[in-house]
Amino acid sequence: MSRISVIVPTYNEAQNVRNLTDQINSALNGIDYEIIFVDDSSDNTPEVIKSVMSENPNVRMKHRTGETGLATAVLEGFKMAEGDYIAVMDADLQHPPQILRSMYDCLETEIDFCIPIIFIPGGSDCVLVPYRKLVSLVARYIGKILLPSLRKISDYTSGLFMFRREVIKNADLKPIGWKILIEVLAMGTYSTVAEIPYRFQARPAGESKLTTKVTMQYLIQLKGLRKRGKKQRDVKVIRFC
Numbered sequence: 001m002s003r004i005s006v007i008v009p010t011y012n013e014a015q016n017v018r019n020l021t022d023q024i025n026s027a028l029n030g031i032d033y034e035i036i037f038v039d040d041s042s043d044n045t046p047e048v049i050k051s052v053m054s055e056n057p058n059v060r061m062k063h064r065t066g067e068t069g070l071a072t073a074v075l076e077g078f079k080m081a082e083g084d085y086i087a088v089m090d091a092d093l094q095h096p097p098q099i100l101r102s103m104y105d106c107l108e109t110e111i112d113f114c115i116p117i118i119f120i121p122g123g124s125d126c127v128l129v130p131y132r133k134l135v136s137l138v139a140r141y142i143g144k145i146l147l148p149s150l151r152k153i154s155d156y157t158s159g160l161f162m163f164r165r166e167v168i169k170n171a172d173l174k175p176i177g178w179k180i181l182i183e184v185l186a187m188g189t190y191s192t193v194a195e196i197p198y199r200f201q202a203r204p205a206g207e208s209k210l211t212t213k214v215t216m217q218y219l220i221q222l223k224g225l226r227k228r229g230k231k232q233r234d235v236k237v238i239r240f241c
């Protein structure tokens, strides 16, 4: 049976990690999995994670001090991951953990990469405020212009995805800021991508850490990927709606 490593970056998510772990645990019932929290928090999140670890042997944590940044946290998780399939998910439950099972099912059918999407039929972004929807739309549009090799893919700005570990085997990943999916898509090796719908949820607790600096870092990252990434790709994108 294939094993999943679920990487969860955390920054002050003390109120969410236990709920998230319970939901991942029931979503992946019967599947071999590990959850890797990569934590940069300044609150008591690491203590809560340690308590969760004492109850669930599938949970591990790397607590970083003196370093923050979502993308580098996820890279740290990639280094620690032991699974055949690697998933990335936010801690704030905006990504419904049940979707992990559908992502796993996709990869079990020889697909290399699965990206859940909110704006395809069956998906929903109704909890996002109009301003956030607009920022996301513009970010995707700029990405499509600057990285034509990824044009077939509907969304590469999300923090929710799963791929076979071979995808990043020889990938030169040097993300800045927050956007790790676009880095993996631009630098990784894969030939089939599945897009599946999902419903974005409201954050039940804690605060957003998104800032305008993140948007600027995304633009700088795109510029770098234009130089470093593959200019052309032969990728089959299958959309399950």
Ligand SMILES: Nc1nc2c(ncn2[C@@H]2O[C@H](COP(=O)(O)OP(=O)(O)OP(=O)(O)O)[C@@H](O)[C@H]2O)c(=O)[nH]1
Pocket (backbone or CB within 6 Å): 008, 009, 010, 011, 012, 013, 038, 039, 040, 041, 068, 069, 070, 073, 089, 090, 091, 092, 094, 159, 203, 207, 208, 209, 210
């Ligand atoms: N390790 C680590 N995790 C981070 C850092 N910044 C944010 N995160 C985590 O990354 C995930 C996404 O952050 P959010 O603040 O939810 O950002 P978002 O979902 O894009 O924005 P909202 O829709 O406003 O919540 C959450 O699990 C955060 O805890 C960081 O510097 N280090």
Ligand SMILES: [Mg+2]
Pocket (backbone or CB within 6 Å): 090, 092, 094, 203, 208
């Ligand atoms: Mg969030």
